[in-house]
Amino acid sequence: xxxxxxxxxxxxxxRAGIIETDHGSIQTPIFMPVGxxxxxxxxxxxxxxxxxxxxIILGNTYHLYLRPGLDVIRSAGGLHQxxxxxxxxxxxxxGYQVFSLAANRKITREGVVFKSHIDxxxxxxxxxxxxxxxxxxxxxxxxxxxxxxxxxxxxAYAKKSLDITHHWLQRGVDRFRATGPVYDHQQTFxxxxxGSTFKxxxxxxAEFISSMNCEGNAxxxxxxxxxxxxxxxxxEVVNNILPADKPRYLMGVGTPVNxxxxxxxxxxxxxxxxxxRNGRNGMLFTxxxxxxxxxxxxxxxxxxxxxxxxxxVDSEYSKAYLRHLVISGEMLACQIASIHNLAFYLDxxxxxxxHIIDGTFASWKPTVVKQLQQRL
Amino acid sequence: xxxxxxxxxxxxxxRAGIIETDHGSIQTPIFMPVGxxxxxxxxxxxxxxxxxxxxIILGNTYHLYLRPGLDVIRSAGGLHQxxxxxxxxxxxxxGYQVFSLAANRKITREGVVFKSHIDxxxxxxxxxxxxxxxxxxxxxxxxxxxxxxxxxxxxAYAKKSLDITHHWLQRGVDRFRATGPVYDHQQTFxxxxxGSTFKxxxxxxAEFISSMNCEGNAxxxxxxxxxxxxxxxxxEVVNNILPADKPRYLMGVGTPVNxxxxxxxxxxxxxxxxxxRNGRNGMLFTxxxxxxxxxxxxxxxxxxxxxxxxxxVDSEYSKAYLRHLVISGEMLACQIASIHNLAFYLDxxxxxxxHIIDGTFASWKPTVVKQLQQRL
Numbered sequence: 001x002x003x004x005x006x007x008x009x010x011x012x013x014x015r016a017g018i019i020e021t022d023h024g025s026i027q028t029p030i031f032m033p034v035g036x037x038x039x040x041x042x043x044x045x046x047x048x049x050x051x052x053x054x055x056i057i058l059g060n061t062y063h064l065y066l067r068p069g070l071d072v073i074r075s076a077g078g079l080h081q082x083x084x085x086x087x088x089x090x091x092x093x094x095g096y097q098v099f100s101l102a103a104n105r106k107i108t109r110e111g112v113v114f115k116s117h118i119d120x121x122x123x124x125x126x127x128x129x130x131x132x133x134x135x136x137x138x139x140x141x142x143x144x145x146x147x148x149x150x151x152x153x154x155x156a157y158a159k160k161s162l163d164i165t166h167h168w169l170q171r172g173v174d175r176f177r178a179t180g181p182v183y184d185h186q187q188t189f190x191x192x193x194x195g196s197t198f199k200x201x202x203x204x205x206a207e208f209i210s211s212m213n214c215e216g217n218a219x220x221x222x223x224x225x226x227x228x229x230x231x232x233x234x235x236e237v238v239n240n241i242l243p244a245d246k247p248r249y250l251m252g253v254g255t256p257v258n259x260x261x262x263x264x265x266x267x268x269x270x271x272x273x274x275x276x277r278n279g280r281n282g283m284l285f286t287x288x289x290x291x292x293x294x295x296x297x298x299x300x301x302x303x304x305x306x307x308x309x310x311x312x313v314d315s316e317y318s319k320a321y322l323r324h325l326v327i328s329g330e331m332l333a334c335q336i337a338s339i340h341n342l343a344f345y346l347d348x349x350x351x352x353x354x355h356i357i358d359g360t361f362a363s364w365k366p367t368v369v370k371q372l373q374q375r376l
Numbered sequence: 377x378x379x380x381x382x383x384x385x386x387x388x389x390x391r392a393g394i395i396e397t398d399h400g401s402i403q404t405p406i407f408m409p410v411g412x413x414x415x416x417x418x419x420x421x422x423x424x425x426x427x428x429x430x431x432i433i434l435g436n437t438y439h440l441y442l443r444p445g446l447d448v449i450r451s452a453g454g455l456h457q458x459x460x461x462x463x464x465x466x467x468x469x470x471g472y473q474v475f476s477l478a479a480n481r482k483i484t485r486e487g488v489v490f491k492s493h494i495d496x497x498x499x500x501x502x503x504x505x506x507x508x509x510x511x512x513x514x515x516x517x518x519x520x521x522x523x524x525x526x527x528x529x530x531x532a533y534a535k536k537s538l539d540i541t542h543h544w545l546q547r548g549v550d551r552f553r554a555t556g557p558v559y560d561h562q563q564t565f566x567x568x569x570x571g572s573t574f575k576x577x578x579x580x581x582a583e584f585i586s587s588m589n590c591e592g593n594a595x596x597x598x599x600x601x602x603x604x605x606x607x608x609x610x611x612e613v614v615n616n617i618l619p620a621d622k623p624r625y626l627m628g629v630g631t632p633v634n635x636x637x638x639x640x641x642x643x644x645x646x647x648x649x650x651x652x653r654n655g656r657n658g659m660l661f662t663x664x665x666x667x668x669x670x671x672x673x674x675x676x677x678x679x680x681x682x683x684x685x686x687x688x689v690d691s692e693y694s695k696a697y698l699r700h701l702v703i704s705g706e707m708l709a710c711q712i713a714s715i716h717n718l719a720f721y722l723d724x725x726x727x728x729x730x731h732i733i734d735g736t737f738a739s740w741k742p743t744v745v746k747q748l749q750q751r752l
Contacts, residue, residue, distance in 0.1 A: 075676050
């Protein structure tokens with residue numbers, strides 16, 4: 001993996017860069033659609049590539065490990081082959097889903113033991129075996145095992161958890177460096193900053209993570225319920241420490257406004273289920289603000305879903321038609337809203353990037369943030 | 377509407393024809409995907425048009441009447457406008473869903489009174505108002521209100537029911553002829569032959585329906601549980617009576633083999649939820665036979681879903697990947713299977729048509745029927 005920065009914004013810490021992988025390049029800042037079990041819910045890979053213009057997607061190690069399982073993925077020649085996606089893939093370590101989905105989980109310094117949410121079978125994730133698993137999945141970017149602390153979180157717990165996360169990181173880095181790719185493309189490894197909402201812990205974690213000298217770094221444990229201001233403060237502390245010449249990935253974030261604010265703070269990569277999950281519930285993100293398409297006011301609004309949208313659904317379907325499909329519980333509603341929202345997220349980061357390159361990002365952002373916060 | 381027959385098959389009663397409507401022409405024999413509430417479940421209209429090559433789709437009057445309701449559809453300028461589908465649409469009368477879905481239904485010579493399955497609200501369908509409703513929906517082909525008898529059915533009930541169906545038909549035809557289209561395209565009206573599995577009632581009904589001199593005729597009340605042989609026998613009786621120079625539409629049928637047998641008996645139009653409904657359950661129809669993609673045997677079969685399939689999904693995705701998505705309950709599985717099955721059904725009738733035109737239909741059919749009946 002190579003990362004180069006094309007332009008630093010003068011009015012903020014935003015940067016426009018390019019990540020190059022064996023599966024193609026990624027223009028940053030970038031949003032990565034979440035492809036849980038190897039499919040972005042409700043979206044054909046063709047549309048992800050040609051309509052949404054996704055440059056990289058995520059896979060969830062926890063889900064993929066349980067279903068279809070490593071045996072199938074390895075036999076297929078990796079997740080790219082298995083799922084027919086030839087652009088870059090990033091996988092999380094599986095830790096987050098173990099903490100949020102699995103039953104009877106038990107964390108020790110050794111790792112985490114848990115029961116599958118599907119059939120109750122017992123499994124164990126260690127810093128080493130999640131690297132091995134992600135080697136087999138074949139992700140271009142693989143993530144360290146960490147504990148994502150909940151919010152609110154006692155200082156003592158956050159400190160103790162951070163100690164385990166750092167211990168796991170060293171073991172993960174060691175395993176990554178002692179092993180090679182399973183298929184014929186290179187893989188890279190990102191460590192994750194934790195530390196809850198405590199500035200000193202975040203700083204300490206960012207220092208430790210930086211010292212690992214990996215090709216990119218991630219920030220986890222944010223957007224888990226804390227006030228947005230806390231998230232931005234943590235991000236500022238962390239981004240001031242993480243090396244400027246490496247991509248910074250803010251995990252699981254967030255709203256369109258969150259993305260712009262985090263970009264202004266020097267963040268380069270994002271993923272979130274919000275565009276697809278909220279889309280399935282009838283919430284649309286647009287440049288003019290958010291739309292709850294279930295509202296009565298759209299019942300006879302036969303105007304296009306989003307006249308300034310980039311997806312084919314934006315001009316092909318009307319708000320009234322989409323509302324009808326949502327109210328009727330039709331699958332097509334989920335498909336239309338998901339594709340619209342993902343195309344919007346990609347348009348958002350692409351436009352932000354253009355403004356960074358033009359040198360107009362700092363003046364553009366406040367106006368757009370105001371628009372994005374409107375409810376239509 | 378105009379119907380012309382390009383070729384009569386010499387070895388059977390099959391015919392290849394063309395139906396011309398104000399929304400374009402339809403090459404028969406044709407299969408019509410079912411667009412229940414104005415959307416074919418899980419399929420974008422773009423893919424319906426360009427990938428599946430659908431020439432006409434169905435809408436369900438009962439569903440559309442309840443949601444979004446006639447007020448919205450009329451305001452939109454009809455269902456074509458509302459749902460962004462500019463090719464032909466056929467709507468059923470709503471009767472079938474009243475009998476299968478609605479609560480507290482009560483049939484009289486006047487019509488049928490029922491309660492909505494959605495909110496329990498009370499409604500009434502009459503032979504006249506279902507014509508008015510379909511005028512407002514704006515379907516190119518609109519259907520008469522009938523009672524679809526269940527199977528098995530006592531002779532006395534079938535006879536009494538047929539009497540009501542014929543009474544309703546006369547009133548429906550009168551209403552249709554006394555009214556005009558609501559929008560700027562022509563509409564046509566098809567009556568429906570009933571009579572359960574009784575040859576004399578079927579013959580009597582076909583005679584009465586023919587006497588209405590409509591531009592096309594439908595056959596209802598088949599594929600409701602009776603042995604397939606009974607269905608073919610009824611079809612033979614009915615098709616011998618219905619005028620040969622008008623399209624014959626067999627409602628709600630069926631499997632690929634049913635279609636070929638019915639085509640051989642002189643039937644021109646079909647609709648069925650089977651390709652989408654069975655697809656959502658993991659059943660795929662192919663030229664080589666049916667596939668239950670949930671079977672363990674496909675777990676590591678990384679070959680394309682259907683090498684001879686015409687849809688983009690057939691070559692883009694593997695059987696193993698689709699199986700994984702079905703087992704995982706992913707929405708994308710429903711989308712892939714639906715689009716595959718619909719594309720196959722359209723390929724089936726298109727190929728049958730080519731063989732009719734080539735004069736090879738009678739020799740081709742038995743071989744294909746044998747293949748289609750295999751379970752892979």
